Amino acid sequence: METEYRVGAGGRLRGRVAIPGDKSISQRALLLAAVAEGESELQGLLDSEDVRTTASALRALGVDWRWRGAALRVHGTGPAALHAPRQALDLGNSGTGVRLLTGLLSGLGLAATLDGDASLRRRPMRRIVEPLRCMGVRLQCTDAGTLPLRLDGGAQPAGIHYRLPVPSAQLKSCLLLAGLHARGRTCLKWEKPTQLGHAALEMRDHTENLLEAFGAAPERAPGQVCLEGGTGLRGARIPIPGDLSSAAFFLVGASIAPGSELLIEGVGVNPTRRAVLEILRAMGADIEERPRPALLPGEPLCDLRVRTAALRAVRVADNASSDDVARLPVQVVANAIDEWPALMIAAACARGRSVLRGARELRFKESDRIETLAAGLEALGVELRRLPDGLEINGGRLHGGVVDGCGDHRIAMAFAMAAAAADGPVQILNCAGVSTSFPGFPEAARKAGLELEVTAGASPETEARDR
């Protein structure tokens, strides 16, 4: 049986919703706490499938942790306490979990096999395998460059000087975590960030912020970070802000559903994550930021109040001339990498033709998000064109229909919000993946005003067989 959402047409989004902890920060905080000396308290850690699989993998490596209310306590006894696991580590659906843990284990010279579910087994791993091999790590992936990954363990690797060939924060963090326990210095470089409003257009920098919170001293400059290997970490208290990528669904839902006014509480607005706010504002969204005291250095926090607005089209990395569209550079892609499903729903409801280019990375996420978005939008009557590296969408009215969520959490949540502006109900098949990043999403969506019903439907395979 597969989980399905049935979402009633229309429905204003009103009142307030709280957003669960940031997934990227939660994953990193866990991994760093696991190799720190002393107790860490991770407050508001995201209790989702992805974080649970990382926590289980750490337990299999000998790390002692337990939940205490909404906080997870990690009893860190330093990197030497971790041992090779007896069985393959299963990271489920989590790309961040598998790539960052591979980095950490590489630095420690531990032997392990890392694997995941069918979706994770399709995702590219060569981007981490090649630079880790250059550091002297002995590891294998399949000939297709995918999981399972096998680390042979053994000698301590050497630091690396490396220019990132893809703007992937998972790759950057994997190498920083490997560099943390490597011999010598690791220096990583990438394209220097540019600014869009208050957003720094680059990859997220949570690993650097958290390394500092745990007592390390990464040397940071625009487009570059260096880290001395062998720095010991100290246990720390880490308060985790709400996840802006999860808030993005509500930002879009309340922007497109007539008569909405919603307060989204306790959201992290780190400059390397906030392009989604700048993009929506450029499209005409009405979003007010109400700052709160920051809980963690480098990770500003605020409440977001969003009201319905008439949106205009957005063009990313597109030169064609036309009036009244928001034009944005290709550098917005990496900063808002997880928000494109929600943003493409906004584009489908906006006036004019939106164009997203330079976003080929979306094909390598939990699903091929260019294809799953295109298929879902077509099912709701949207006119569009697929591009190798993006989408062209003619904004207008959304109709009701049946969409395949393809087990991809962000696709399912984006289409749940689409129903708020559609003229008929939207049924979303294959939604089980939502719990990887946003446990309690159906309840939060209902609280905000969506008529969302969760049912256990037939799996796509069963349906195909029965036809």
Ligand code: S3P
């Ligand atoms: C993440 C980085 C991004 C993002 C993912 C989380 C992270 O992936 O899509 O959801 O925590 O570093 P890439 O680094 O592959 O772009």
